[in-house]
Amino acid sequence: MLPVAAAVVAALLFAQASLRLHRRGRADLVGWDRTLLFALGISLMLVALLSPLDRLAEGELLSAHMAQHVLIGDAAPALLAVAVRGPLLVFLLPSSVLSPLAHSARVRAVLRTVLRPRVACSLWATNLAAWHVPYLYDLALRHQGLHDFEHACWIVAGLLMWTLLVDPGSHRRLTVGGRVALAAVMFGAGQILTDVLVFSFHPLYPAYHGAYGLSALTDQQLAGVVMMVEQLLTLGTLVTVLLRPRLRPARRLATA
Amino acid sequence: MSATSFSFEPLYLVLAVAAAALYAAAARADRPSRLRTTSFAAGLLLIAASLNSPLETIAAHRLLLVHLLQNGLIADIAPVLLLLGLTPAMQHAISRRGGRSFAAAMRARFTLSAWLAAWYGTHLAGFYNWALATGWALNLEHGLLILGGLLFWWPLVTGRLSVPAALGYLGAGFVASSFLGLAFIFSSRPFYSFYERAPRLWGLSPIRDQNLGGILMNAEQTLVFLIAIGWFVWRLLEEEHASGSAAVR
Numbered sequence: 003m004l005p006v007a008a009a010v011v012a013a014l015l016f017a018q019a020s021l022r023l024h025r026r027g028r029a030d031l032v033g034w035d036r037t038l039l040f041a042l043g044i045s046l047m048l049v050a051l052l053s054p055l056d057r058l059a060e061g062e063l064l065s066a067h068m069a070q071h072v073l074i075g076d077a078a079p080a081l082l083a084v085a086v087r088g089p090l091l092v093f094l095l096p097s098s099v100l101s102p103l104a105h106s107a108r109v110r111a112v113l114r115t116v117l118r119p120r121v122a123c124s125l126w127a128t129n130l131a132a133w134h135v136p137y138l139y140d141l142a143l144r145h146q147g148l149h150d151f152e153h154a155c156w157i158v159a160g161l162l163m164w165t166l167l168v169d170p171g172s173h174r175r176l177t178v179g180g181r182v183a184l185a186a187v188m189f190g191a192g193q194i195l196t197d198v199l200v201f202s203f204h205p206l207y208p209a210y211h212g213a214y215g216l217s218a219l220t221d222q223q224l225a226g227v228v229m230m231v232e233q234l235l236t237l238g239t240l241v242t243v244l245l246r247p248r249l250r251p252a253r254r255l256a257t258a
Numbered sequence: 259m260s261a262t263s264f265s266f267e268p269l270y271l272v273l274a275v276a277a278a279a280l281y282a283a284a285a286r287a288d289r290p291s292r293l294r295t296t297s298f299a300a301g302l303l304l305i306a307a308s309l310n311s312p313l314e315t316i317a318a319h320r321l322l323l324v325h326l327l328q329n330g331l332i333a334d335i336a337p338v339l340l341l342l343g344l345t346p347a348m349q350h351a352i353s354r355r356g357g358r359s360f361a362a363a364m365r366a367r368f369t370l371s372a373w374l375a376a377w378y379g380t381h382l383a384g385f386y387n388w389a390l391a392t393g394w395a396l397n398l399e400h401g402l403l404i405l406g407g408l409l410f411w412w413p414l415v416t417g418r419l420s421v422p423a424a425l426g427y428l429g430a431g432f433v434a435s436s437f438l439g440l441a442f443i444f445s446s447r448p449f450y451s452f453y454e455r456a457p458r459l460w461g462l463s464p465i466r467d468q469n470l471g472g473i474l475m476n477a478e479q480t481l482v483f484l485i486a487i488g489w490f491v492w493r494l495l496e497e498e499h500a501s502g503s504a505a506v507r
Contacts, residue, residue, distance in 0.1 A: 177502075179494040182425070186491045190484055197480065200443065201473050223443060234433060241429070245422035 075156030199226030298343025337407030376406025442472025
Protein backbone atom coordinates (compact mmCIF):
# COMPACT_ATOMS: atom_id res chain seq x y z
CA MET A 3 0.00 0.00 0.00
CA LEU A 4 2.87 2.38 0.76
CA PRO A 5 4.05 2.65 -2.87
CA VAL A 6 0.48 3.42 -4.01
CA ALA A 7 0.05 6.08 -1.33
CA ALA A 8 3.40 7.64 -2.23
CA ALA A 9 2.49 7.60 -5.93
CA VAL A 10 -0.86 9.26 -5.22
CA VAL A 11 0.81 11.98 -3.15
CA ALA A 12 3.41 12.56 -5.89
CA ALA A 13 0.69 12.74 -8.54
CA LEU A 14 -1.32 15.21 -6.45
CA LEU A 15 1.75 17.39 -5.92
CA PHE A 16 2.44 17.40 -9.64
CA ALA A 17 -1.21 18.19 -10.40
CA GLN A 18 -1.30 21.16 -8.02
CA ALA A 19 2.00 22.48 -9.43
CA SER A 20 0.58 22.17 -12.92
CA LEU A 21 -2.63 23.94 -11.90
CA ARG A 22 -0.75 26.81 -10.26
CA LEU A 23 1.46 27.30 -13.28
CA HIS A 24 -1.57 27.24 -15.60
CA ARG A 25 -3.28 29.88 -13.44
CA ARG A 26 -0.18 32.07 -13.73
CA GLY A 27 -0.27 31.74 -17.49
CA ARG A 28 2.88 29.60 -17.58
CA ALA A 29 1.44 26.40 -18.96
CA ASP A 30 4.55 26.24 -21.16
CA LEU A 31 6.56 25.24 -18.08
CA VAL A 32 4.51 22.12 -17.54
CA GLY A 33 3.76 20.79 -21.00
CA TRP A 34 2.44 17.37 -21.90
CA ASP A 35 6.00 16.09 -22.23
CA ARG A 36 6.70 16.84 -18.56
CA THR A 37 3.44 15.20 -17.52
CA LEU A 38 4.30 12.16 -19.60
CA LEU A 39 7.81 11.87 -18.14
CA PHE A 40 6.50 12.26 -14.59
CA ALA A 41 3.77 9.68 -15.17
CA LEU A 42 6.34 7.34 -16.69
CA GLY A 43 8.65 7.75 -13.69
CA ILE A 44 5.86 7.02 -11.21
CA SER A 45 4.59 4.12 -13.32
CA LEU A 46 8.04 2.55 -13.42
CA MET A 47 8.20 2.69 -9.62
CA LEU A 48 4.77 1.08 -9.33
CA VAL A 49 5.50 -1.58 -11.94
CA ALA A 50 8.75 -2.44 -10.20
CA LEU A 51 7.19 -2.67 -6.75
CA LEU A 52 3.68 -3.99 -7.39
CA SER A 53 3.67 -5.99 -10.61
CA PRO A 54 4.56 -9.69 -11.04
CA LEU A 55 8.16 -8.45 -11.27
CA ASP A 56 8.08 -8.05 -7.48
CA ARG A 57 6.99 -11.67 -7.02
CA LEU A 58 9.77 -12.86 -9.31
CA ALA A 59 12.27 -10.65 -7.50
CA GLU A 60 11.27 -11.85 -4.02
CA GLY A 61 12.71 -15.32 -4.36
CA GLU A 62 12.67 -16.67 -7.87
CA LEU A 63 15.12 -14.72 -10.03
CA LEU A 64 18.03 -12.54 -9.01
CA SER A 65 17.92 -10.93 -12.45
CA ALA A 66 14.31 -9.83 -11.79
CA HIS A 67 15.41 -8.41 -8.44
CA MET A 68 18.19 -6.50 -10.18
CA ALA A 69 15.69 -5.17 -12.75
CA GLN A 70 13.48 -4.02 -9.88
CA HIS A 71 16.37 -2.22 -8.18
CA VAL A 72 17.61 -0.45 -11.30
CA LEU A 73 14.08 0.67 -12.12
CA ILE A 74 13.41 2.21 -8.71
CA GLY A 75 16.97 3.38 -8.07
CA ASP A 76 17.97 4.65 -11.47
CA ALA A 77 15.48 4.78 -14.35
CA ALA A 78 12.53 6.17 -12.38
CA PRO A 79 14.55 8.83 -10.48
CA ALA A 80 16.12 9.87 -13.81
CA LEU A 81 12.70 10.35 -15.41
CA LEU A 82 11.36 12.22 -12.38
CA ALA A 83 14.37 14.57 -12.24
CA VAL A 84 14.01 15.35 -15.95
CA ALA A 85 10.24 15.83 -15.59
CA VAL A 86 10.41 18.45 -12.82
CA ARG A 87 13.43 20.44 -14.01
CA GLY A 88 13.16 24.23 -14.12
CA PRO A 89 10.62 26.41 -12.31
CA LEU A 90 8.23 23.47 -12.03
CA LEU A 91 10.48 22.09 -9.28
CA VAL A 92 9.73 25.11 -7.07
CA PHE A 93 6.01 24.72 -7.61
CA LEU A 94 6.02 21.04 -6.73
CA LEU A 95 5.48 21.76 -3.05
CA PRO A 96 2.63 24.06 -1.98
CA SER A 97 3.98 27.38 -0.69
CA SER A 98 2.63 26.58 2.79
CA VAL A 99 4.98 23.59 2.88
CA LEU A 100 7.86 24.98 0.84
CA SER A 101 8.23 28.24 2.72
CA PRO A 102 9.00 26.81 6.19
CA LEU A 103 11.28 24.20 4.64
CA ALA A 104 13.16 26.80 2.61
CA HIS A 105 13.61 28.95 5.71
CA SER A 106 14.79 26.11 7.91
CA ALA A 107 18.56 26.34 8.33
CA ARG A 108 18.72 22.67 9.25
CA VAL A 109 16.91 21.49 6.12
CA ARG A 110 19.09 23.69 3.95
CA ALA A 111 22.25 22.42 5.65
CA VAL A 112 21.24 18.79 5.20
CA LEU A 113 20.37 19.30 1.53
CA ARG A 114 23.57 21.27 0.94
CA THR A 115 25.60 18.43 2.48
CA VAL A 116 23.94 15.45 0.81
CA LEU A 117 23.94 17.18 -2.57
CA ARG A 118 27.69 17.77 -2.52
CA PRO A 119 28.89 15.60 -5.40
CA ARG A 120 31.42 13.70 -3.33
CA VAL A 121 28.94 13.06 -0.50
CA ALA A 122 26.12 12.02 -2.82
CA CYS A 123 28.42 9.81 -4.85
CA SER A 124 29.82 8.16 -1.70
CA LEU A 125 26.31 7.55 -0.36
CA TRP A 126 25.22 6.08 -3.69
CA ALA A 127 28.26 3.84 -4.01
CA THR A 128 28.03 2.68 -0.38
CA ASN A 129 24.35 1.89 -0.90
CA LEU A 130 25.16 -0.05 -4.07
CA ALA A 131 27.94 -2.04 -2.42
CA ALA A 132 26.25 -2.64 0.93
CA TRP A 133 22.96 -4.01 -0.37
CA HIS A 134 24.76 -6.46 -2.62
CA VAL A 135 26.69 -8.08 0.21
CA PRO A 136 25.12 -11.58 0.11
CA TYR A 137 24.41 -11.66 3.87
CA LEU A 138 22.56 -8.34 3.81
CA TYR A 139 20.79 -9.22 0.57
CA ASP A 140 19.44 -12.43 2.04
CA LEU A 141 18.56 -10.77 5.34
CA ALA A 142 16.48 -8.18 3.47
CA LEU A 143 14.71 -10.96 1.58
CA ARG A 144 13.76 -12.61 4.88
CA HIS A 145 12.55 -9.43 6.65
CA GLN A 146 9.96 -7.33 4.87
CA GLY A 147 10.69 -4.22 6.96
CA LEU A 148 14.35 -4.30 6.02
CA HIS A 149 13.43 -4.98 2.40
CA ASP A 150 11.20 -1.89 2.33
CA PHE A 151 14.02 0.12 3.87
CA GLU A 152 16.37 -1.21 1.18
CA HIS A 153 14.01 -0.03 -1.54
CA ALA A 154 13.73 3.38 0.11
CA CYS A 155 17.54 3.58 0.13
CA TRP A 156 17.66 2.83 -3.62
CA ILE A 157 15.10 5.53 -4.37
CA VAL A 158 16.79 8.19 -2.21
CA ALA A 159 20.28 7.39 -3.52
CA GLY A 160 18.98 7.47 -7.10
CA LEU A 161 17.20 10.79 -6.59
CA LEU A 162 20.36 12.33 -5.09
CA MET A 163 22.52 11.26 -8.03
CA TRP A 164 20.03 12.24 -10.71
CA THR A 165 19.49 15.60 -9.04
CA LEU A 166 23.19 16.22 -9.58
CA LEU A 167 23.24 14.75 -13.09
CA VAL A 168 20.13 16.52 -14.42
CA ASP A 169 20.39 19.59 -12.20
CA PRO A 170 16.63 20.25 -12.23
CA GLY A 171 16.98 23.37 -10.05
CA SER A 172 19.82 24.84 -12.16
CA HIS A 173 22.06 25.09 -9.09
CA ARG A 174 25.14 24.36 -11.21
CA ARG A 175 26.78 22.23 -8.58
CA LEU A 176 28.64 20.52 -11.42
CA THR A 177 29.83 21.67 -14.83
CA VAL A 178 28.88 19.64 -17.90
CA GLY A 179 32.25 17.89 -17.67
CA GLY A 180 31.63 17.21 -13.99
CA ARG A 181 28.27 15.65 -14.79
CA VAL A 182 29.81 13.49 -17.48
CA ALA A 183 32.54 12.48 -15.01
CA LEU A 184 29.90 11.64 -12.39
CA ALA A 185 28.06 9.49 -14.94
CA ALA A 186 31.35 7.75 -15.77
CA VAL A 187 32.01 7.11 -12.06
CA MET A 188 28.51 5.67 -11.67
CA PHE A 189 29.02 3.43 -14.69
CA GLY A 190 32.45 2.38 -13.45
CA ALA A 191 31.11 1.52 -9.99
CA GLY A 192 28.16 -0.32 -11.53
CA GLN A 193 30.54 -2.16 -13.80
CA ILE A 194 32.47 -3.49 -10.80
CA LEU A 195 29.27 -5.02 -9.46
CA THR A 196 28.35 -6.26 -12.93
CA ASP A 197 31.74 -7.93 -13.26
CA VAL A 198 31.44 -9.60 -9.86
CA LEU A 199 28.06 -11.02 -10.86
CA VAL A 200 28.99 -11.99 -14.42
CA PHE A 201 32.47 -13.29 -13.70
CA SER A 202 31.67 -15.35 -10.60
CA PHE A 203 32.08 -19.09 -10.97
CA HIS A 204 29.47 -19.82 -8.27
CA PRO A 205 26.08 -18.37 -7.31
CA LEU A 206 26.60 -15.71 -4.63
CA TYR A 207 23.06 -15.42 -3.27
CA PRO A 208 21.75 -18.59 -1.59
CA ALA A 209 18.11 -17.48 -1.79
CA TYR A 210 18.13 -17.91 -5.55
CA HIS A 211 18.29 -21.38 -7.04
CA GLY A 212 17.39 -20.52 -10.63
CA ALA A 213 13.95 -20.74 -12.21
CA TYR A 214 12.18 -20.84 -15.57
CA GLY A 215 14.96 -22.91 -17.09
CA LEU A 216 17.72 -20.58 -15.90
CA SER A 217 20.40 -22.00 -13.63
CA ALA A 218 21.32 -19.96 -10.55
CA LEU A 219 24.63 -19.00 -12.15
CA THR A 220 23.10 -17.93 -15.48
CA ASP A 221 20.46 -15.96 -13.59
CA GLN A 222 23.22 -14.21 -11.65
CA GLN A 223 25.13 -13.42 -14.84
CA LEU A 224 21.93 -12.13 -16.38
CA ALA A 225 21.48 -9.86 -13.35
CA GLY A 226 24.87 -8.33 -14.11
CA VAL A 227 23.91 -7.76 -17.73
CA VAL A 228 20.58 -6.20 -16.69
CA MET A 229 22.46 -3.66 -14.59
CA MET A 230 24.95 -2.89 -17.35
CA VAL A 231 22.30 -2.48 -20.03
CA GLU A 232 20.11 -0.27 -17.86
CA GLN A 233 23.06 1.95 -16.93
CA LEU A 234 24.15 2.17 -20.55
CA LEU A 235 20.66 3.31 -21.51
CA THR A 236 20.15 5.90 -18.79
CA LEU A 237 23.68 7.22 -18.37
CA GLY A 238 24.44 6.87 -22.08
CA THR A 239 21.40 8.97 -22.94
CA LEU A 240 22.39 11.59 -20.38
CA VAL A 241 25.98 11.84 -21.65
CA THR A 242 24.76 12.06 -25.27
CA VAL A 243 22.37 14.88 -24.37
CA LEU A 244 25.07 16.72 -22.40
CA LEU A 245 27.79 16.41 -25.05
CA ARG A 246 25.69 16.90 -28.17
CA PRO A 247 25.90 20.72 -28.17
CA ARG A 248 29.68 20.43 -28.02
CA LEU A 249 29.80 18.07 -30.96
CA ARG A 250 28.18 20.59 -33.29
CA PRO A 251 30.93 23.25 -33.16
CA ALA A 252 33.53 20.50 -33.51
CA ARG A 253 31.74 19.21 -36.61
CA ARG A 254 31.53 22.73 -38.05
CA LEU A 255 35.27 23.17 -37.47
CA ALA A 256 36.01 19.83 -39.11
CA THR A 257 34.01 20.66 -42.22
CA ALA A 258 35.31 24.27 -42.45
CA MET B 259 51.81 -31.55 -28.80
CA SER B 260 52.47 -30.61 -25.18
CA ALA B 261 50.63 -27.54 -23.92
CA THR B 262 53.89 -25.98 -22.78
CA SER B 263 55.73 -26.40 -26.09
CA PHE B 264 56.31 -23.39 -28.31
CA SER B 265 54.37 -22.69 -31.50
CA PHE B 266 55.24 -19.96 -33.96
CA GLU B 267 53.69 -17.56 -36.40
CA PRO B 268 57.00 -16.43 -37.94
CA LEU B 269 55.27 -13.78 -40.05
CA TYR B 270 54.63 -11.74 -36.92
CA LEU B 271 58.21 -12.13 -35.73
CA VAL B 272 59.39 -10.74 -39.06
CA LEU B 273 56.80 -7.94 -38.99
CA ALA B 274 57.75 -7.05 -35.41
CA VAL B 275 61.44 -6.81 -36.35
CA ALA B 276 60.58 -4.72 -39.42
CA ALA B 277 58.38 -2.39 -37.37
CA ALA B 278 61.13 -2.01 -34.76
CA ALA B 279 63.66 -1.16 -37.50
CA LEU B 280 61.31 1.42 -39.03
CA TYR B 281 60.68 2.93 -35.61
CA ALA B 282 64.40 3.13 -34.89
CA ALA B 283 64.95 4.90 -38.23
CA ALA B 284 62.11 7.36 -37.56
CA ALA B 285 63.40 7.93 -34.03
CA ARG B 286 66.67 9.30 -35.43
CA ALA B 287 64.78 12.23 -37.00
CA ASP B 288 62.31 12.72 -34.15
CA ARG B 289 63.54 11.38 -30.84
CA PRO B 290 60.64 9.85 -28.87
CA SER B 291 60.51 9.96 -25.08
CA ARG B 292 61.48 6.86 -23.15
CA LEU B 293 57.83 6.31 -22.32
CA ARG B 294 56.85 6.30 -25.99
CA THR B 295 59.66 3.92 -26.88
CA THR B 296 58.65 1.59 -24.06
CA SER B 297 55.03 1.72 -25.18
CA PHE B 298 55.94 0.86 -28.78
CA ALA B 299 58.27 -1.94 -27.66
CA ALA B 300 55.59 -3.34 -25.33
CA GLY B 301 53.08 -3.33 -28.20
CA LEU B 302 55.47 -5.24 -30.44
CA LEU B 303 56.41 -7.65 -27.68
CA LEU B 304 52.76 -8.33 -26.91
CA ILE B 305 52.06 -9.28 -30.52
CA ALA B 306 55.26 -11.24 -31.08
CA ALA B 307 55.16 -13.05 -27.74
CA SER B 308 51.48 -13.95 -27.72
CA LEU B 309 51.73 -15.39 -31.25
CA ASN B 310 55.06 -17.17 -30.72
CA SER B 311 54.90 -18.94 -27.39
CA PRO B 312 53.03 -21.71 -25.53
CA LEU B 313 50.08 -19.30 -25.57
CA GLU B 314 49.89 -19.89 -29.33
CA THR B 315 50.12 -23.66 -28.79
CA ILE B 316 47.21 -23.71 -26.37
CA ALA B 317 45.21 -21.19 -28.42
CA ALA B 318 45.67 -23.00 -31.73
CA HIS B 319 45.29 -26.57 -30.46
CA ARG B 320 43.53 -26.76 -27.10
CA LEU B 321 41.44 -23.96 -25.58
CA LEU B 322 39.19 -21.27 -27.01
CA LEU B 323 39.61 -19.39 -23.72
CA VAL B 324 43.30 -18.81 -24.44
CA HIS B 325 42.63 -18.01 -28.10
CA LEU B 326 40.18 -15.29 -27.05
CA LEU B 327 42.72 -13.94 -24.58
CA GLN B 328 45.30 -13.87 -27.36
CA ASN B 329 42.85 -12.06 -29.67
CA GLY B 330 42.09 -9.49 -26.96
CA LEU B 331 45.80 -8.83 -26.43
CA ILE B 332 46.60 -8.30 -30.11
CA ALA B 333 43.38 -6.52 -31.10
CA ASP B 334 42.76 -4.23 -28.12
CA ILE B 335 45.90 -3.67 -26.09
CA ALA B 336 48.85 -4.00 -28.50
CA PRO B 337 47.46 -1.50 -31.08
CA VAL B 338 46.97 1.18 -28.41
CA LEU B 339 50.50 0.66 -27.12
CA LEU B 340 51.95 0.81 -30.63
CA LEU B 341 50.10 4.01 -31.51
CA LEU B 342 50.93 5.66 -28.19
CA GLY B 343 54.57 4.93 -28.99
CA LEU B 344 54.46 7.16 -32.06
CA THR B 345 55.44 10.80 -31.67
CA PRO B 346 53.11 13.42 -33.23
CA ALA B 347 55.69 13.92 -36.00
CA MET B 348 55.69 10.18 -36.74
CA GLN B 349 51.89 10.15 -36.84
CA HIS B 350 51.96 13.15 -39.16
CA ALA B 351 54.50 11.47 -41.43
CA ILE B 352 52.30 8.37 -41.70
CA SER B 353 49.26 10.52 -42.54
CA ARG B 354 51.24 12.47 -45.12
CA ARG B 355 52.53 9.34 -46.82
CA GLY B 356 49.07 7.81 -46.79
CA GLY B 357 47.66 10.75 -48.71
CA ARG B 358 43.98 11.40 -49.29
CA SER B 359 42.90 7.78 -49.30
CA PHE B 360 44.49 7.28 -45.87
CA ALA B 361 42.77 10.41 -44.56
CA ALA B 362 39.45 9.15 -45.92
CA ALA B 363 39.99 5.71 -44.39
CA MET B 364 40.77 7.23 -40.99
CA ARG B 365 37.34 8.84 -40.64
CA ALA B 366 35.80 7.73 -37.37
CA ARG B 367 32.77 6.13 -38.98
CA PHE B 368 34.95 4.00 -41.21
CA THR B 369 37.46 3.02 -38.52
CA LEU B 370 34.72 2.03 -36.10
CA SER B 371 32.91 -0.01 -38.76
CA ALA B 372 36.13 -1.65 -39.95
CA TRP B 373 37.13 -2.59 -36.39
CA LEU B 374 33.70 -4.08 -35.68
CA ALA B 375 33.74 -5.94 -38.98
CA ALA B 376 37.14 -7.42 -38.13
CA TRP B 377 36.04 -8.19 -34.56
CA TYR B 378 32.84 -10.01 -35.47
CA GLY B 379 33.94 -11.32 -38.86
CA THR B 380 37.00 -13.15 -37.57
CA HIS B 381 34.92 -14.78 -34.83
CA LEU B 382 32.31 -16.24 -37.19
CA ALA B 383 32.27 -20.01 -36.75
CA GLY B 384 33.03 -20.80 -40.39
CA PHE B 385 36.03 -18.50 -40.57
CA TYR B 386 37.33 -19.42 -37.11
CA ASN B 387 37.17 -23.17 -37.74
CA TRP B 388 38.77 -22.74 -41.16
CA ALA B 389 41.60 -20.62 -39.76
CA LEU B 390 42.27 -23.14 -36.99
CA ALA B 391 42.09 -26.13 -39.31
CA THR B 392 44.44 -24.73 -41.94
CA GLY B 393 46.86 -23.15 -39.50
CA TRP B 394 48.26 -20.63 -41.99
CA ALA B 395 44.94 -18.79 -42.06
CA LEU B 396 45.46 -17.94 -38.40
CA ASN B 397 47.96 -15.40 -39.71
CA LEU B 398 45.12 -13.78 -41.65
CA GLU B 399 42.81 -13.81 -38.63
CA HIS B 400 45.43 -12.23 -36.41
CA GLY B 401 46.41 -9.73 -39.09
CA LEU B 402 42.80 -8.59 -39.45
CA LEU B 403 42.46 -8.20 -35.71
CA ILE B 404 45.67 -6.17 -35.39
CA LEU B 405 44.74 -4.00 -38.37
CA GLY B 406 41.22 -3.50 -36.99
CA GLY B 407 42.67 -2.46 -33.63
CA LEU B 408 45.11 -0.01 -35.22
CA LEU B 409 42.28 1.52 -37.27
CA PHE B 410 39.99 1.83 -34.26
CA TRP B 411 42.53 3.53 -32.01
CA TRP B 412 44.12 5.77 -34.64
CA PRO B 413 41.53 8.63 -34.49
CA LEU B 414 41.63 8.54 -30.69
CA VAL B 415 45.39 8.50 -30.21
CA THR B 416 46.16 11.01 -32.95
CA GLY B 417 43.65 13.54 -31.64
CA ARG B 418 41.52 13.60 -34.80
CA LEU B 419 38.41 13.60 -32.62
CA SER B 420 37.27 16.29 -30.21
CA VAL B 421 36.92 15.08 -26.62
CA PRO B 422 33.10 14.79 -26.75
CA ALA B 423 33.35 12.96 -30.08
CA ALA B 424 36.01 10.63 -28.64
CA LEU B 425 33.69 9.79 -25.74
CA GLY B 426 30.85 9.04 -28.15
CA TYR B 427 33.17 6.94 -30.31
CA LEU B 428 34.41 4.94 -27.33
CA GLY B 429 30.88 4.48 -25.99
CA ALA B 430 29.66 3.23 -29.36
CA GLY B 431 32.66 0.89 -29.66
CA PHE B 432 32.19 -0.46 -26.16
CA VAL B 433 28.50 -1.21 -26.61
CA ALA B 434 28.77 -2.54 -30.15
CA SER B 435 31.67 -4.89 -29.40
CA SER B 436 30.34 -6.30 -26.13
CA PHE B 437 27.74 -8.60 -27.74
CA LEU B 438 30.37 -11.11 -28.81
CA GLY B 439 31.67 -11.63 -25.27
CA LEU B 440 28.10 -11.86 -23.96
CA ALA B 441 27.24 -14.46 -26.60
CA PHE B 442 30.17 -16.58 -25.41
CA ILE B 443 29.22 -16.14 -21.74
CA PHE B 444 25.57 -17.11 -22.13
CA SER B 445 25.95 -19.78 -24.80
CA SER B 446 24.81 -23.28 -23.93
CA ARG B 447 26.42 -25.04 -26.92
CA PRO B 448 29.92 -24.69 -28.34
CA PHE B 449 30.20 -22.35 -31.35
CA TYR B 450 33.39 -23.84 -32.78
CA SER B 451 33.51 -27.48 -33.82
CA PHE B 452 37.33 -27.34 -33.81
CA TYR B 453 37.43 -26.92 -30.02
CA GLU B 454 34.79 -29.60 -29.49
CA ARG B 455 37.23 -32.12 -30.98
CA ALA B 456 40.39 -30.58 -29.52
CA PRO B 457 42.15 -32.37 -26.62
CA ARG B 458 41.02 -30.79 -23.37
CA LEU B 459 43.17 -29.02 -20.84
CA TRP B 460 42.72 -28.22 -17.14
CA GLY B 461 39.50 -30.27 -17.08
CA LEU B 462 37.52 -27.62 -18.96
CA SER B 463 34.61 -28.89 -21.05
CA PRO B 464 34.13 -27.16 -24.45
CA ILE B 465 31.17 -25.16 -23.21
CA ARG B 466 32.86 -24.15 -19.95
CA ASP B 467 35.90 -23.16 -22.01
CA GLN B 468 33.69 -20.97 -24.20
CA ASN B 469 31.84 -19.37 -21.28
CA LEU B 470 35.10 -18.54 -19.51
CA GLY B 471 36.53 -17.20 -22.77
CA GLY B 472 33.59 -14.79 -23.01
CA ILE B 473 34.12 -13.69 -19.41
CA LEU B 474 37.80 -13.03 -20.07
CA MET B 475 37.07 -11.16 -23.30
CA ASN B 476 34.43 -9.01 -21.62
CA ALA B 477 36.66 -8.24 -18.63
CA GLU B 478 39.59 -7.25 -20.83
CA GLN B 479 37.48 -5.00 -23.05
CA THR B 480 35.70 -3.39 -20.12
CA LEU B 481 39.03 -2.56 -18.52
CA VAL B 482 40.54 -1.11 -21.70
CA PHE B 483 37.46 0.95 -22.55
CA LEU B 484 36.90 2.25 -19.03
CA ILE B 485 40.51 3.42 -18.83
CA ALA B 486 40.16 5.16 -22.22
CA ILE B 487 36.80 6.72 -21.27
CA GLY B 488 38.27 7.84 -17.93
CA TRP B 489 41.16 9.49 -19.76
CA PHE B 490 38.85 11.45 -22.07
CA VAL B 491 36.54 12.46 -19.21
CA TRP B 492 39.63 13.77 -17.45
CA ARG B 493 40.53 15.77 -20.57
CA LEU B 494 36.99 17.15 -20.74
CA LEU B 495 37.35 18.43 -17.19
CA GLU B 496 40.78 19.88 -17.99
CA GLU B 497 39.35 21.70 -21.01
CA GLU B 498 36.55 23.14 -18.91
CA HIS B 499 39.01 24.18 -16.24
CA ALA B 500 41.22 25.84 -18.86
CA SER B 501 38.31 27.71 -20.48
CA GLY B 502 37.07 28.73 -17.01
CA SER B 503 40.50 30.09 -16.12
CA ALA B 504 40.68 31.95 -19.45
CA ALA B 505 37.27 33.51 -18.81
CA VAL B 506 38.41 34.73 -15.36
CA ARG B 507 41.51 36.32 -16.89
